[in-house]
Amino acid sequence: MSGVLLYKSELCGLIHFLVADQTVIAPVPLTHGQFKFAAVTTLEEIALDAIPTLLPPKKYFLPPQESLLQYDTTQGEKMQAEVAIEETVLFGLHTCDLAGIQCLDMVFADRPKDLHYMIRKQHFTLIGLECNDYCDSSANCAMLFNHLPKGGYDLFLTDLGDYYFVDINTHKGDLLVEKSGLFVPVTPAAQDNLQKLRQIKTKRFKSEIPIRYQDIKPLFEASFESNVWTDIGAKCLACGNCTNACPTCYCFDIVDEPEFDLTRGKRLRIWDSCQHENFARIAGGENFRKERGDRQRHRYNRKFHYPMERYKQIFCTGCGRCSRTCMARIDLKETFNALIEECR
Amino acid sequence: MSRPTVAFFELASCEGCQLQVANLGEELLAILDRIDLVEFRELLTERPDGPLDIAFVEGSVVNAECEARLHAIRQRSELLIAYGSCATIGGVNAMANGRPISEIQAEVYGDQAERFAAARVRPLHQLVPVDYFIHGCPIYPDELIKVLKAALAHLPYNIPDYAVCVECLLNENVCMYEKKVTCLGPVTRAGCNAWCINNGNVCYGCRGLVSNPNRAGAEAVLSRYHLDSRLIANKMLMYNGALEPTDE
Ligand code: SF4
Ligand code: SF4
Ligand code: SF4
Ligand code: SF4
Ligand code: SF4
Secondary structure (H helix, E strand, O other): OOEEEEEHHHHHHHHHHHHOOOEEEEEEEOOOOOEEEEEEOOHHHOOOOOOOOOOOOHHHHOOOEEEEEEEEHHHOOEEEEOOOOOOEEEEEEOHHHHHHHHHHHHHHHOOOOOHHHHHHHOOEEEEEEOOOOOOOOOOOOHHHOOOOOOOOOOEEEEEOOOEEEEEEOOHHHHHHHHHHOOOEEOOHHHHHHHHHHHHHHHHHOOOOOOOOHHHHHHHHHHOOOOHHHHHHHHHOOOOOHHHHOOOOOOOEEEEEEEOOOOOEEEEEEEEOOOOOOOOOEOOOOOEOOOOHHHHHHHHHHHHHOHHHHHHOOOOOOOOOHHHHHOOOOOOHHHHHHHHHHHHO | OOOOEEEEEEOEOOOHHHHHHHOOOHHHHHHHHHOEEEEOOOOOOOOOOOOEEEEEEEOEEOOHHHHHHHHHHHHHEEEEEEEOHHHHOOHHHHHHHHOOHHHHHHHHHHHHHHHOOOOOOEOHHHOOOOOEEEOEOOEOHHHHHHHHHHHHOOOOOOOOOOEHHHHHHHOOOOOOOOOOOOOOHHHEEOOOOOHHHHOOOOOOOOOOEOOOOOHHHHHHHHHOOOOOHHHHHHHHHHHHOOOOHHHO
């Protein structure tokens, strides 16, 4: 589609315009250089320099706990599906997180379609924000080409000094630009500056791991029995932080929660994690991924191997959250390097 | 539906968990609508003696008197719910298990030690069958309600068997390890919604260890902060001193 410019002096006005009739979510600072997505009402609250947030934006599309339906057993098997949602703008999504949302879209639109996700998703407006440089050294976005915009947004902002270059990707984005009246047409100089920034970025962002995209899946096929998994298993505490923090992990459990009268209640969907001891435990007590190392191997294969088979797509965005959040210091880049070393 | 008869009992404990129940507020009214509460020391003076549908028992077994009371309660009640760490895992009482009993008796009671019989501290399930466990020091009110609903419906309650970290990250707390403070969250089973960390404290492990905890891995993490291994062991033992091999 087309582009426009937004002068930085108008950014405050844009947030003001957005909060008038919707919830606006953006990264806000925590302590110790950490950030989270939270509701904001003014520009001052927003961290424009945020590194990937503790939890990824999936917490809005696939809430950690959501009610799928209400049941009432006094009325036979009566059930009423429900989706709690309000019009929401997600502002300041980096390209890695946009890639993560695109992965979730693919999974939940796959058969059987997940209507809760799909209905909820329609109520979001996504506004991206480009990273001109790396967030930190945990990131591995460039190896997956996720340091550059690849769609999945309504509007996408690139900081070019006094103004943002704004790519309009959808009709929703177009309407927003039109209604707010804050954007101005693109100039040839701005086009030029955008090209220059992208050139600079090709120098700043280099594949963080010495492997080509097409060689990644074969690496995981070859390393299934590797000792690397045993070593990682010895360190891993199975805390599940790496999967909860991952923008493309979507495993969940379903539980019924009754009211005190025990006849009415809700059916809840809650996040689950393949790192938990009981995740792969089945009837009869058998556990087919009893070892922590097996579970970590599963996690990596669920990012770099299995989705390649099903969706022709790697399900790692390169956000680095799993490495940042791990108190046992199991680091994605180190794991790759160890596997590459061993399979050489 | 007739209301089930319910009683609350306490063995060796601070009765803090009973107070948590008394402090439930409006939820307590909803509960009292559904049950016939016949005994509760913090709230009622009656001490009836009849059969019970549900007995909540707080506290650990620390001597023969506790043991006899526990057996009597088990006899009277259809269901027995152990609530609070003292009852479910031994809790802080079980710190005593790390030293000879006679030594501790002498330290606490001096020359009167003989008058206070004491034995190895045990959680309830090491003596009688327990139908439901509500871990925590003190118990987390939301979990009490979930367990009570499960008990009323005769359904199992699945205690989360994953780390407190899960709930901690869902609350988007900055990790204590990021702040260079140690935390037992990674080896402690969840279910408290990371109550302590949400309030600026570390996790002390009051809900007991997750099944099959990675002790060596946890010690490696803790020792990265140059903590001596005895301190680490002490931290783990603060609540888990009554663990038997069969409990894991
Ligand atoms: S965050 Fe680290 S310790 Fe926790 S489950 Fe993941 S790899 Fe294991
Ligand atoms: S595997 Fe790690 S780096 Fe990749 S998307 Fe998940 S959290 Fe981010
Ligand atoms: S991982 Fe890459 S795209 Fe994501 S925030 Fe960091 S630099 Fe930006
Ligand atoms: S603060 Fe404690 S419970 Fe929370 S993530 Fe860190 S180690 Fe786990
Ligand atoms: S955070 Fe840890 S110490 Fe605190 S209530 Fe939960 S399990 Fe107990």
